[in-house]
Amino acid sequence: MNKKPIIIGIESSCDETAVSIIKNRKVLSNIIIHQNIHRKYGGVVPELASRLHDKNIPIAVKKAIFLAKIKIKQLDAVSFTIGPGMIGSLLVGSSFAKSLSIGLNIPILTVNHIQAHILTHFIKNANINNSYPKFPFLCLVISGGHTQIIKVNDFFKMKVLGSTLDDSVGDTFDKVARILGFHYPGGPMIDTFSKNGNYKKFIFSKPLVNGLNFSFSGLKSNILQLIKNKLKKNPFFINENKSDLCASIQRTIAEILLEKVQKAILKTKICRIALAGGVSANHDIRKMFILFSKKNPKYEIFIPKKIYTTDNGAMIAITGLFKYEKKLFDSIDVHPFSKFEIF
Incomplete structure (x- = not known):
């Protein structure tokens, strides 16, 4: 076995076609092909995504x-990526990976998408402070499909401490964005407009959920109700208050996330916290966690550079590298799963 193996990672769980090559934890290349066609449909169309993966992966x-x-x-x-994700898209990626494995006579390594987001932190210089978190640490995984607090004991020893009971934080951003008139994906649009807004302008209720679980359905209803009531009096309410609405909504969500992580810290006594997933690119969430760390020097915060927050091949390749080093090879007969938990 090579001392410094070269691993290729293929990510096709949703609408990003991503391929990366890693050697010795260093990214040699990281290609992401965006499927912008989904914008006009207001969300990802599974059949279109699969077709585009089939076209884009070889490229x-x-x-x-x-x-x-x-x-x-x-x-x-x-x-x-073997899962979780959209089954059609996963099948395209797995089929290509298997063909490559057979053609080159090299092993295949299946990767859990959520684990990969977490292990992004072990790519060389992937974090904004260019360091790796020490085990154990807590990871807040926030994306379009997931909102979880996970205790990470080792590369492949993880435990979910809390999850969303309904919508993910990313899905919440996108659904609220539609109410505000933004196109898909709406989360980045809310982030952009919030930068010129007053986050104290509107107050939204925070859900009362026991333990470390999350819930965002009540918050969405609260936002929708406020906007409906305001529009009855002023049909131009959204346009006149768009930046303030975005800032207020975003700050409420950021506070919910930070408050839950603080509870997890108190429960586990772990002072190392990492963010992962596409929503960790949100500037207000990043700012709040950094500020939290500065006010409490004993807490270490690990935040990935923005290129490594959304779905990418590098996170698949680094996870594959760790599996390769442990000789955790997989059979060619493996099949993808749309819902896949291994913690």
């Missing part, structure tokens, strides 16, 4: 190999 692999300045025969293993 992304070829480009990743070229930019990594290696030959395809130098690859030691191929890793790919």
Whole structure:
């Protein structure tokens, strides 16, 4: 076995076609092809996503190999997302990975999408402070499909401490964005408009959920009700208050997330906290966690650089690298799962 294996990672769980090549924890190439066609439908269309993955993966692999300045025969293993995600998209990625594995006679490594987001923190220079978190640490995974607090004891020893009982935080952002008239994906639009808004302008109720679980359905209803009531009196209410609404909504969500993480810290006595997932790119959430750390120096905060927050191949490749080092190879007969938990 090579001391410094070269691993290719293929990510196709949703609407991002992503391929990356890693060696010695260093990213040699990281290609992401965005499927912008879904915007006009207001959300990801599974069949369209699958077709575009089928078209884009060979292009992304070829480009990743070229930019990594290696030959395809130098690859030691191929890793790919096995779940969770959209089954059609996952099948396209797994089929390509299996073909590559057979053609090059190299092992395959299946990767759990959520684990991969967490292990992004172990890519060289992936964090804004260019350091790795020590075990154990708490990870807040926030994305379009997931909102979880996970205790990370080792690369492959993790325990979910809390999850959303209804909508994910990313889905909440997108649904609220539609109310405000933004196109899909709406989360980044709320983030952009919030920068010029007053987060104290509107007060929204926070859900009372016991333990470390989350709930966002009540918050969405509260936002919708406020906007409906205001529109009855002023049909231009949204346009006249868009930035303030975005700032107020975003700050409420950021506070909910931070308050739950603080509870997890008190419960576990763990002072190392990491953020992961697409919503961790949100500037207000990042700012609040950084400020929390500055006010409490004993708490270490690990936040990925924005390129590593959304779905990407590098997180799949780094997870594949750790599995390769532990000889955790998979059978060619494995099949993807739309819902997949291994914690």
